[in-house]
Amino acid sequence: MAHVSCICGGVSQKVTPKNQNATDDTALSLCHCNTCRHTTGLLCTSYLPIQEPEISANLQIFRTSDKSARYFCRACGCHIFRNRENGRGEAEWGVATGVISKTDDGAIGEVKFTDHMHVSDTKDGGIAKWILLGDKERVSKEANRSGDESIQSSTLEATCACGTVTLHLTRPDANSLIPRRNYPDLTHAYCDTPTSILSNASDEKWWVRGSKYLAGTCACQSCRLTSGFEIQTWAFVPRANISIRIPDGETIGRNIPLDFDSLPSGILQSFKSSPGVTREFCGTCGATIFWHETEDADVIDVSAGLLRGNDGACADSWLEWWKDRVSFAEDVQSGRKGPLATAAKNLIDTLSVGMQS
Structure with missing residues (x-):
């Protein structure tokens, strides 16, 4: 068995x-x-x-x-x-x-x-x-x-299989540089990096890469057990650059800025996977949508498999993929044998x- x-x-x-x-x-x-x-x-x-x-x-x-x-x-x-x-x-x-x-x-x-x-x-x-x-x-x-890499669109759609969750991302702008966030394990391995460095004391806006956002892979136990699979892929996007579609009568709906406190019920399902961390998924098709800090949700991890880029699944015209490290690679066998x-x-x-x- x-x-x-x-x-x-x-x-x-x-x-x-x-x-x-x-x-x-x-x-x-x-x-x-x-x-x-x-x-x-x-x-x-x-x-x-x-x-x-x-x-x-x-x-x-x-x-x-x-x-x-x-x-x-x-x-x-x-x-x-x-x-x-x-x-x-x-x-x-x-x-x-x-x-x-x-x-x-x-x-x-x-x-x-x-x-x-x-x-x-x-x-x-x-x-x-x-x-x-x-x-x-x-x-x-x-x-x-x-x-088609020639289409440099100003918005990028991200949608789950059933369409219950539809997001629109915009390019980095001045609002993208307002939040602060500690460094992620993707860029600084938590297992051997001092807390003084992880705290990002210089307030580097590491998630903005010119006109793109940083993206990467993760093998942590939490991602594996909330998705079901071996490799999670995240794009780091400021909440100010994300809008979400909500139902609007008989029409296709309207886009509103992403605000977890005022979002109508039935669009996202939430789960607290660890202290201070909330994840969202679609309750209809089960697609992973977000990872974010519960109290400070200004830079959101968006699940990259939702993206509908013209240039392909990796959306390279929108994302700069971090290739030096798989986040929490040391954790891949945790909790299993x-x-x-x-x-x-x-x-x-x-x-x-x-x-x-």
Whole structure:
């Protein structure tokens, strides 16, 4: 059996891997399709094939098509299961790899991330261009099918799969430089950086990179257990540069400045993942939307898989990706052990090397 749980514990159970031969390897894929990115808010997903699981009352279902569905925790938004019909009309089940804490001895053999799927959906290769797996030549060709980089738009839309949450980002301006925020682990590793440096005493506006915003990857346990997957991707954007669409009668809605205190109910679901930290997700499709400090929400982490850039999934005309470090890379195996933990560490190591090279 494999033991799975989300961060809040609302979903905590055992599942049976489909491949139960401990002498056989299990090959996993990273999926970069539009559905996975916009349903989760991440740039890629990964699922371990399992036998049909028990579906608890704490799971919310979102049907991505008439033959596919995703299941996520109602309380924290963590994606747990995927169910899809294969070409023979049979249901194929998978569990999000990030929620697996351990497997029983002998339940499964070695696990490896071996290839990428649907890279062409990203237009620019997405995060696959930094993770060298499988057919590197094919991935490279798909990564070069870029979108229209000539369109330097003044706003960038970010939308979850169901459309309940639609954001509009604007370019950095004078208001972008007003907030202050400590340095993130992305740029200064918390494990070996003095607090005096982390406090950003010089008040550097590190999130603004000319006409772009800083973006990066994260492998921390909290991100993994609130998303369900191995690699979270964040863009750091001042709240002053974010508007959100709210319902407006029979029309498509209207955009208002993002204000968590006055936002109408039913658009964002909140979860406090740690002291002083709040995360938001879509209660309809389960997409991760934001991470921010509860009391000082002036610079927001926006989940990059929501972005709809003309130039591709990485929105390079809007974001400058930090490539020197995967945030909390040291945390990738925290709270779990066994073949999945080893595979996850190898994946993050591959990502780290790929970004730096």
